[in-house]
Amino acid sequence: MDKVRIGILGAGSMGSVHADHLSKIEDCRITAVCDLSMDRAKQLADKVSAHAYADFDEMLEKETLEVLYILLPPFAQSGQFEKAAEKGIHIFIEKPIAITSERGKSMVDAARKANIKTQVGFHMRYGSAIQKLKKMQEEGLAGRPVLFNGRYQCNSLHVPWWKDVNLCGGQIFEQAIHVYDICRYIYGHPKAVASFMGNVCHGEIPGYTVEDVSASVSTFTTGAQASITANNCSVPNRWDALFDMTFQKVSVFFKSPDEAEFHFIEKDGERIEYFNEPVDHKFAEDQDFIRRVRNNLPDFCPVEEGLRSLLFVEASLFSAKMDGQKMRVEIY
Incomplete structure (x- = not known):
């Protein structure tokens, strides 16, 4: 069985944490890392043997992703979720999912329309x-x-x-x-x-x-x-x-x-x-999300929960x- 292909958006501290966890999960593989800083993207991408990008649209165009990890600060959410959802990519997103409920509602609507699996990083x-x-x-x-x-x-x-x-x-x-x-x-x-x-x-x-x-x-x-x-x-x-x-x-x-x-x-x-x-909560949530994607299981903490909180x-x-x-x- 092929491994789940994963892209990471945001190569900061949370990007490194999730990349480390995902690298330990046998049935998935990080294939791309994107960050506004190409140097930072390349540093994390080299660590996990992935392609590095500084442009999110370019990564979506060139990579065939099944899962996207959106690990951006709240102010940096500007439609990346919706673009990935439109391509049918399952999405993990850190909390808070946005800086306004209007932006969060747009994410929920996109996820529902695309019928993708989602997970919000409420690891507790x-x-x-x-x-x-x-x-x-x-x-x-x-x-x-x-x-x-x-x-x-x-x-x-x-x-x-x-x-x-x-x-x-x-x-x-x-x-x-x-x-x-x-x-x-x-x-x-x-x-x-x-x-x-x-x-x-x-x-x-x-x-x-x-x-x-x-x-x-x-x-x-x-x-x-x-x-x-x-x-x-x-x-x-x-x-x-x-x-x-x-x-x-x-x-x-x-x-x-x-x-x-x-x-x-x-x-x-x-x-x-x-x-x-x-329990290592962040590792547990990564394992669980990949398992749910792999086996087509119901979401545990979908983007709707991120919006409601x-x-x-x-x-x-x-x-x-x-x-x-x-x-x-x-x-x-």
């Missing part, structure tokens, strides 16, 4: 503890959802474009979206959100227009509630995405997507189960800009 969904709770929920063992408490915290200036809200969308868009997505994945799509944000620690840094603290509350049709906070003023060189989840029959306190304490409410009182099964953070951002006014969260 592959956490073993997350999956344990998801299975319990699907089997009715968790009971009704009650409360989600999530937080994202770090302390870094990151890459230069990340400081500019017009290029990254903000911390809610570019980082905390992981926590917003896990909230959606487990609790369902929220109906409304109200948020506040500020810039407390970085006001004197030239060009820093991203919020460095935010807080939101959300409500769901089930009656469940959620609170999500984020900040860029916490411990340096740490990027923590943490959450606690309360259900009718169990409360789960996560130390990571793979490690958690499950506190079960039983007739005789409380039963505590400690769970810790480390984008709509969630977008509503949160709009609310914060309107001093906490409650905003409806659109579903598409």
